[in-house]
Amino acid sequence: MKVQIIPDIKIDNTRVVGFIENTHFYRNLINRFSVNKEYVVMDEQYITSYEILITKENISFFLDYDDRIAANIETELNICWKNATFKPIQKPTLVLGETKELELTEHYFLSLKTDLRGEFPLSNILESQNILKDNEQILIRLEFKPISPTWHREIEEHIKNFKKGKVASKNVFSIYDIGVKVAEIAVDTVYSAIDFASSLIVDEKAERETIANNKYAKLLRNGLSSSTQEKSKYNAYNASFIITINSCRSDLLFRNMERSFNSMEGDNSFKLVNQSNYRNILCSKEIAQIMQMPTKAYQDVYRINNIDNREIDIPNELQNGRVSLGTATKNGRVIHARWPTNKNIKALPKILVGPQNAGKTTKTVRYAVENHKAGDSVIVIDYIQNNELASEIEKHIPENERITIDMSDRDNIFAMAYTEATKMLNEHSNSWERLEVANLLSSQIEYLINSVTDKATGELTAPMLRYLYAAAMVVFIHPGKTINDVFQVLRRWQIRNEYIRLARYSNCFDADDDIFYDLDELHQRDSEGKITGTKENLIIGIINRITMINKNIYLKAMLKAPIDENIDFIRFIEEGKSILIKIPQRKFPDVKIRDTLATYFLSRIWLAVQLRKQNLDVRLAHLIIDEVHQIPTCSSFIKEYINEFRRHRLGTFFTVHYLKQFRSLLEAVKSGGVSYMLLAGVEKENLKMLEQEILPFTIQEGLSLKPYHSLNVINYGNQYSKFISKLPKPI
Incomplete structure (x- = not known):
């Protein structure tokens, strides 16, 4: 079995020694024998190989x-x-080229x-990557197999x-060495000698030469x-270091490899040979030193195939939906993350x-189209530039399944x-039903008027809002009325008088209701008490x-346009239209005009979802708004009501x-x-604002995202899943 180890960005090497120790599956001679029908077979010890493949583009x-x-x-x-x-x-892993081996320079007990x-x-x-040229490759292969746990006696x-x-x-052999050689010809009687001998056969000439060696003189001195x-406290392995280099500069690269490994020089060191004839016995700790994975600091510097996230299990609730969040991986397995199907959760807000160019539009389009295909209604209020977002979504939804409202279409004034x-x-509605509708619409009008604000319009005072409310109440107790009817009541005394008269006979208000006094205050009268006009100074902010x-010809036309009862947001949403x-x-x-229009449509949508019956079973609507900060009044409207949106099955994106x-x-x-x-490329300031929310991820991890990836903090029902995913492909 062979696996590629792809390190995560927060990898550490504190458990590598434990890994080497716990996978020391030594089998004695008896356990390695098996009998076939015709002959006896002696199995090798388990061999494990660790490889590092270095190219200019990657290190694996x-x-x-x-x-x-x-399994173990x-x-x-x-x-x-x-x-x-x-x-x-x-x-x-195949690299064709020149091969050499590393060998311990001294006896392996050092x-x-x-x-x-x-x-x-x-x-x-890792530094060798910096000197590689195109198509040059270095493959380092460490093969190691366990030796008897009793090796410590020899050491x-x-x-x-x-x-x-x-x-x-190094020329001195122990009985252990001799025993292994004999065991290779299957002489079972030397088994005890193999595992337990510790005496040495000493070559005195070799010993004198060894002691004369400067290195050994220093060891004896220090x-x-x-x-x-x-070293003897750990398990041990018989190791082979094989280095293959594919390059016309192999001599240079081999010297570099030798220097690299000799950063481990201690009582022992390495030398490069064409073929090693000696046993390189290393303990678990020495092998662990070689088998370290690159931590984040090195991943940032070198081109390393790494995981820029800690792979986190994605809950089942985020795997079974129809609207894609993206793809994540766990232990090499691709997981398709999706938004939950539960309406209550789907209606939660999303940001x-x-x-720019991080994939926002692509992801938003897919979110809209897939929700539409899942049977939900999607509502896009697009006031940015030339409405590219709405136009892109429009391409992917059949004409009979969508309603496009283009406010610049002069042939279809809205x-x-x-x-x-x-x-x-209707004519059969009772007084309470009339008042309910009028009261609902009066608050919508207030938001609409508030959205048109600059230095020239002046302040909108509490008395002005009182007059606006009174005008809306006497207008909207009647069916088929528009916003312009309210404006006419405020500005023209004849129309105001007529609505006052109708309101008095409607049985909706008491004779002394305040709205009659408020509207009467707006009358301009002469010395004889005759109405001659309107006190516009009282409502100058509204005027x-x-x-x-x-001043905008489209809005002016909208105010005067007749009502089209086929334009019904309740019906559109319930039919699943976008x-x-x-x-x-x-x-x-x-x-400011765009803010006014956005506020109007949002208030109308909000009113429509509230007017639906049995909110728990109604169809979900997804409201998509880009750059909401550009429409401050609309933003204030959302701020006031967003905590109620979910209850009425209105989700926001x-x-x-x-x-x-x-x-x-x-x-x-x-x-x-x-x-x-x-998304990848997100500004550090954003991550700082969400430093607690993104835990266990860090700000640096958020800044290090690969292109077209996102760090997600997803609410799937009073609990959050945090993971990094690759953005779904464009529709």
């Missing part, structure tokens, strides 16, 4: 192990590097330097002899390092944050009314706003460049159980 890590111990190895791998990915590899606080020799090996014997001034040469003294409410009234609306509202910037360059653009709306959206999707 592999582990090859026997299928018979695969995989368990230990997940303990050692629990958030890394272990991707099964079908084909062997240890290499081991200090797992430092990432050597890995750091030195301890060598250390005793060292203390007596005797240092073993003593053995702690790494050597501790997509990212810079009446500024609240048809869904006014059509509820200024009406004037501003009328509603695309286009307010092109070229036709409505004044941002916001897209922004910066979270700070939400201003005070952000806290209201947060309180509504918001989900976040933070």
Whole structure:
């Protein structure tokens, strides 16, 4: 079995020694014999191979192990590097080129330097990537197989002899070595000699040459390092280091590899040979020093195939829906994350944050189209530039399944009314039903008038709002009325008088109701008490706003347009139609006018979803708004009502460049159980604002996202899943 080890960005190497120790599956001679019908077979010890493949474009890590111990190895791998990915590899790692081997320069009882606080020799090996040219490759292969746990007796014997001034040469063999050679010809009687012998056969000439060696003289003078003294405490492996280089500069690269591995030089070191004839016995700690994975600091510097997230289990609730969140991976397995199907959860607010060209539009279009296909209604209020978002969504929804409202279409002027409410009234409606509708619409009118604000319009005072409310109440107790009817009551005394008269005879108000006094105050009278006009100074803020609306020819036409009762947002939503509202910037360059129109449509949508019966079973509507900060009054409207949206099955999907653009709306959206999707390239300031929400991910991880990936914080029912995913492909 062979796997590629793909490190995560927060990988650490604190458990590598434990991995090597716990996978020391040594089998004695008897356990390696098997009897066939015709002959006796002696099996090899399990061989494990660790590889590093270095190219100019990437550095990859592999582990090859026997299928018979695969389950044990995989368990230990997940303990050692629990958030890394272990991707099964079908084909062997193949590099054609010149091959050499690393060999210990001294007897293997002397240890290499081991200090797992430092990432050597890995750091030195990684540096070789900087000098590689196109198509050059380096493959480092460490093969190791376990030796008997009783090996420590031999090492301890060598250390005793060292203390007596005797240092073993590599040419000196122990009975252990001889026993292995004999065992290879299947002489079972030497089994005890193999596993338990510890005496040495000493070549005195070799010993004298060894002691004369400067290195050994220094060792005898200074003593053995702690790494050597501790070597026998660990399990040991017979190791082979094979380096293959594909390059016309192989000599240079081989020297570089030798220097890299000799960053481990301690009491022992490495030398490069064409073929090693000696046993390189390393303990678990020495192998662990070599098998370290690159941590984040090195992943940032070198081109390494890494996972820029800690792979986190995605709950089942986020795997069974129809609307894609993206694809994530877990241990090499691709997981398709999807929004939940539960209406209550789907209606929670969502925020997509990212810079230009990060994939915001693509993701939003897919979100809209897939929700439509899932049977929900989608409502887009698009007032940005030339309505590219709405137009792109429009391409993917059949004409008979969508309603497109283009505010610049002069052949289809949209009446500024609240048809869904006014059509509820008829000649048979009782007084209470009339008052309910009028009261609902009076608050919508107030928001609409408030949306038209600048220095020229002046302040909208409490008395002005009182007059506006009175006018709306006497108008909207009648069916088929528009916003312009309210404006006419405020400005023209004859029309005002007529509505007062109708209101008195409607049985909707008491004779002394305040609305009659408020409306009467607006009458301008002469000395004899005759009405001659309107006291516009009392409602100057409203008049200024009406004037501003009328300055735009489209809005002026909307105010006067007759009601089309076929335009019914309740019916559109319940039929699962998607509603695309286009307010092109070229036709409505004044941002205040665009805010007014957006506020009007939002207030009408909000009214429509409230007027539906049995809200728990009604069809869900998804409201999509890009750059909501550009329409401050509409934003204030959302802030006031967003906590009620879910109850009426109105979900919100916001897209922004910066979270700070939400201003005070952000806290209201947060309180509504918001989900976040933070796209690659997101500004650090955004991540700082959500530092607690994105835990266990860090700000740096958010800044290090690969292109077209997102860091997600998804509410799936009073609990959150945090994971990184690749954005879904365009529709």
